Amino acid sequence: MKKKKRKSQFPDMWKRFKRNRMAVFGLFVLLFLILIAVVAPLVAPYGYDDQSLREALQGPSAKHLLGTDNLGRDIFSRLVYGSRISLFVGLIAVAIGAVVGGIIGSVAAYYGGLTDTVFMRVMDIMMSIPSMILAIAICASLGPGLINTMIAVGFSSVPTYARVVRSAVLTVKQQEYIEAARAIGSDSKLIILKHIIPNCMAPIIVQASLGVGNAILSAASMSFIGLGIQPPVPEWGAMLSAGRTYIRDFPQMVVFPGLCIMVTIFSLNLAGDGLRDALDPRLKR
Numbered sequence: 001m002k003k004k005k006r007k008s009q010f011p012d013m014w015k016r017f018k019r020n021r022m023a024v025f026g027l028f029v030l031l032f033l034i035l036i037a038v039v040a041p042l043v044a045p046y047g048y049d050d051q052s053l054r055e056a057l058q059g060p061s062a063k064h065l066l067g068t069d070n071l072g073r074d075i076f077s078r079l080v081y082g083s084r085i086s087l088f089v090g091l092i093a094v095a096i097g098a099v100v101g102g103i104i105g106s107v108a109a110y111y112g113g114l115t116d117t118v119f120m121r122v123m124d125i126m127m128s129i130p131s132m133i134l135a136i137a138i139c140a141s142l143g144p145g146l147i148n149t150m151i152a153v154g155f156s157s158v159p160t161y162a163r164v165v166r167s168a169v170l171t172v173k174q175q176e177y178i179e180a181a182r183a184i185g186s187d188s189k190l191i192i193l194k195h196i197i198p199n200c201m202a203p204i205i206v207q208a209s210l211g212v213g214n215a216i217l218s219a220a221s222m223s224f225i226g227l228g229i230q231p232p233v234p235e236w237g238a239m240l241s242a243g244r245t246y247i248r249d250f251p252q253m254v255v256f257p258g259l260c261i262m263v264t265i266f267s268l269n270l271a272g273d274g275l276r277d278a279l280d281p282r283l284k285r
Contacts, residue, residue: 013278013279014278016277016278017274017275017277017278020273020274020277020278022270022273022274023270023271023273023274023275023277023278024274025267025270026266026267026268026269026270026271026272026274027267027270027271027274029263029266029267030264030267030268030271033083033087033263033264033267034087036080036083037080037083037084037087037088040080040081040083040084043080044074044076044077044080044081045065045074045076045077046073046074046077047077048073048077048078048080048081048082048232048234049073049232049234050073050074050077051071051072051073052068052072052073053071053072054072055068055072056068056069056070056071056072057069057070057246057249057250059250059252060252064076066079066252066256067250067252067253069239069242069243069253070242070243070245070246070250070253075239075252075253075256076256078234078239079234079236079239079256079257079260081234082234082235082236082239082257082260083260083264085146085229085233085234085235085236086216086219086220086235086236086237086260086261086264087216087264089146089149089150089153089215089216089219089229089235090212090213090215090216090219091212091215092150092154093149093150093153093154093157093215093218093219094154094157094208094211094212094215095154096150096151096154096155096157096158097153097154097155097156097157097158097160097161097211097215098161098204098207098208098211100154100155100158100161101157101158101159101160101161101162101163101164101165102161102162102165102197102204104119104123104158104162104165105119105161105162105163105164105165105166105168105169106165106166106169106192106196106197106200107119107192108120108162108166109165109166109167109169109170109173110169110173110188110191110192110196111188116166119162120162120166123158123159123162123163124159126158126159127159127160127163131156131157131160131214131218132156132218132221134155134156135152135153135155135156135218135222136152136222136225136227138151138152138155138156139152139222139227139228140227144226144227144228144229144230145229145230146229146233149219149222149223149227149228149229150219152222153215153218153219153222154215156218157211157214157215160207160211161204161207161208161211164203164204164207165200165203165204167203168200168202168203168204169196169200172195172196172199172200173196175199177195178191178195178196181195202279203279205275205279206272206275206276206279209268209271209272209275209276210268210269210272210273210276212268213264213265213268213269213272214265216261216264216265216268217261217265219235219237220235220236220237220240220261221237222237223235223236223237223238223240223241224237224238224240224241225241226241236257236260236261237257237261239253239254239257240254240257240258240261243257
């Protein structure tokens with residue numbers, strides 16, 4: 001007898017996602033920003049660190065679409081290249097938080113008892129510290145820089161992912177197929193990786209989609225206070241920090257980087273909300 005092929009749930013999820021027009025708009029904007037980041041050398045008319053002191057602090061013009069900064073660098077080009085840095089930092093930071101937090105949450109929930117108590121109490125201690133303060137403390141210890149910023153932002157979000165994964169695993173591990181896997185003597189690591197984690201992906205994906213925006217904002221905030229990514233790397237938060245001295249006379253130095261951060265986080269939140277609704281089984285029709 002021919003085995004019936006299992007139907008993918010992606011078409012149903014995409015159908016529900018498309019009903020939310022704001023979520024589709026957010027996804028479109030996000031894909032556009034990713035495309036700009038990928039083809040940055042083709043879009044940017046200048047290099048991100050090309051200087052011309054004779055053209056410093058100019059307003060928007062045909063030669064410089066968004067004006068120039070205090071060193072004569074083209075703001076539009078720096079924003080385009082900065083999209084690479086900001087999106088990359090957000091994605092890697094979320095990946096660090098999701099992987100580390102996912103491991104801690106799944107192990108704590110699966111084994112329970114003392115393991116659960118110890119892991120979750122450590123997470124409670126970390127959650128009692130504001131995530132931004134924790135990220136600043138980690139980055140201050142490691143030193144400023146791109147890699148250290150990603151590590152700091154990523155680890156500051158670990159408790160959130162650990163809590164999300166733990167609650168999902170506590171529900172999944174009571175299912176009959178998990179009991180069946182235990183009954184036939186499957187290894188605990190195999191059960192967690194093959195059976196439990198794949199069935200807990202929905203809340204992890206939703207949390208990650210919403211967490212990218214927070215990670216970008218946190219990285220920008222750290223760069224703004226001088227603990228994040230350092231010049232001349234064109235990160236949006238660092239551009240805001242460099243332009244605050246000139247905010248009254250040359251507002252283009254802070255307005256455009258601020259708008260980029262705002263639009264990116266707004267689109268991520270819209271797409272994340274739509275994804276959450278699409279993956280929620282209670283909303284299936």
